[in-house]
Amino acid sequence: MRRVAVIGTGHSKFCFNSEKTQVEMLAEVALDAINEANITPKDVQAVNVGNVLGDFEEGQGMVQSFLANDIGCFNVAASRFEGACASGSMAVRDAVMWVASGYYDIMLVGGVEKATAMGTPLATRTFAMFGDSRYEFPAGFTFPAVFALLAHLYSNKYGIPMAALKEQMAAVSVQSHEYAMKNPNAQIHKAISKEDVLKSFMVSTPIQLQDACPFSDGAAAIVIASEEAAKKLVKKPVYFAGIGQASSGKLSSQQKYLPRIRARELASQQSYSMAGLTPEDMDLCELHDCFSIAAMIAAEGLGFFDYGTSGLAWEKGETRIGGKIPINLSGGLKAKGHPIGATGVSQVYEVTRQLRGDMAEQGRQVDGAKNGIIDTLGGDGVLVSMILSTM
Amino acid sequence: MEYKLTFKDYNQALKRDKLMGLKCNDCGAFTCPPMMVCGECARTNHEIAQLSGKGKIVTFTTSFIAAEGRENEVPYTIVMVELDEGPWIMGNLVAIDPKKVTMDIVGKPVQLGNRVYPADKYSNGDMARPAFSLLE
């Protein structure tokens, strides 16, 4: 397999109530990525797009082909990926394999979502479609409820009293909002305190509004190329050192592992193994913090902290710049926003720019970062992990 | 190969407070809700079996938000129950005040009943779910 690199990146501002269509949002960031890669749309051999609910959001299915045409990638193979909130990461991983195999040399990968167009009730209904529709939706399954079930399980399994766990969860949200203030693309630019989190609306016990990411609109795109092509086109290609993906079934079927997510551990082990790297080698991480408890579970599953201890790590600042493993310096899903089809691509954008040293001007650069990992969770059942490296 | 215990049959039984699953002849494990294969050993040498409907709560949440069309159900309590036969299953906890449910509920024994979710335009029909009540 050939080595594959990111050579161009594009990212919209994540927001509520975008005035643009999904094709427009994605076309803008796609052209930014294409321009940064020093190529033209005619050089793109295939397009992958993560898009989850376009059908419900603006009555638009098959957005990938309309996007490809809209940006002048006329008649190329265009594919849509649907793995709930991990759709963008799936689209990236799949493209990496096509380029690694030698079938294509240059591909565009984008992700887009316009979830706020649905309004909260329909958005909650459609997001619940990523749980088991027959056996778990009837009980009132929603994603806040899933992570609420896991939070109580986490408290019980690791012997952390709920009051203490709530404080730890709040620390996760506070940090994310703080870093989002430095990210011009973030949806939410507002510092919050632990007290703000703890007095926010109770969504599903013990998860409160400020433990949860918002519904979001937005897009992100990258251009990837073979190592040979990348070196001719750009000064600082950032390489995919490792990729991994795994699946799981309905929540109850994961009973042996919960609150750990077995598929995440498998996906990240694939990534670490392919890269020949360990969690200690990572200089930063963008992980799937759809809820504060989800961030804690993810950080442990990726091997950064012992089970049941990551909340303390957040409280001690070990997840900040200068700490053991800087996590979600973008603001994370919580404050950067979570346009679900775009999220994985956005994570790759963030880590790529950190590894290129581009974030100094925003005041959130990890100095000398060489390796970074991204982690994306889709619904009950898609986990993607990818390690990016300067080498 | 035929699907041994379909959702249709499971749903009809649950509406009569009967919890149906599969018992594996090879490894002895119960699979509930049903699947094509044994959830434990992935083989297909199993038969349909009725489970006791008894178990204990392993985790819970009381939800104050709901999907479109279900707003009138809030607040409601979702529980994950470990059935006496082994499998975990998601359902509701009923005959309690959802707002008063705390961590003390974890580990408490429960008995299965059912409630039916009426169809919406996406659900392809109605669906029963386990509605557990505390065993005193």
Ligand SMILES: [Zn+2]
């Ligand atoms: Zn078996």
